[in-house]
Amino acid sequence: MKVVVIGGTGLIGSKLVTKLGEHGHEAVPAAPDTGVNTITKEGLPEALEGAAVVVDVSNSPSFDEAAVVEFFGTSTTNLLECAAKAGVGHYVALSVVGTEQLSNSGYFRGRPSRSG
């Protein structure tokens, strides 16, 4: 099964790509370094072609409050739109436990409160 890992070159993503490969899946690491950018959509439709699952373990390059809210909002919107167009059946996002209780942090306000 083809699984696209957004942020697949990062701390968590690179481990996930390895694990998925060990389980016999075609794990595709997607990040700016591999030509896929969820902010500009560069390479995104191509990467999602034929994928059964997309896992989002990307992170904002800046933790500045406005930048992080903008990053996760734009990235998630673009990803969901392109995944729906590509017919991807499952979208999994890694957030952080308890984000809804830490509303004074821009980083946590930017994160989705639940995965789905």
Ligand SMILES: NC(=O)c1ccc[n+]([C@@H]2O[C@H](COP(=O)([O-])OP(=O)(O)OC[C@H]3O[C@@H](n4cnc5c(N)ncnc54)[C@H](OP(=O)(O)O)[C@@H]3O)[C@@H](O)[C@H]2O)c1
């Ligand atoms: N690390 C933890 O302990 C921890 C705990 C709980 C939750 N999380 C959550 O897990 C997620 C991943 O964390 P991490 O520590 O693995 O992050 P990380 O090491 O900083 O990796 C972030 C990944 O996102 C990619 N990325 C950045 N901008 C992108 C864009 N515009 N389009 C596509 N990919 C982009 C990066 O690619 P480049 O390197 O090419 O920029 C990199 O592959 C975060 O959302 C974080 O909130 C992390």
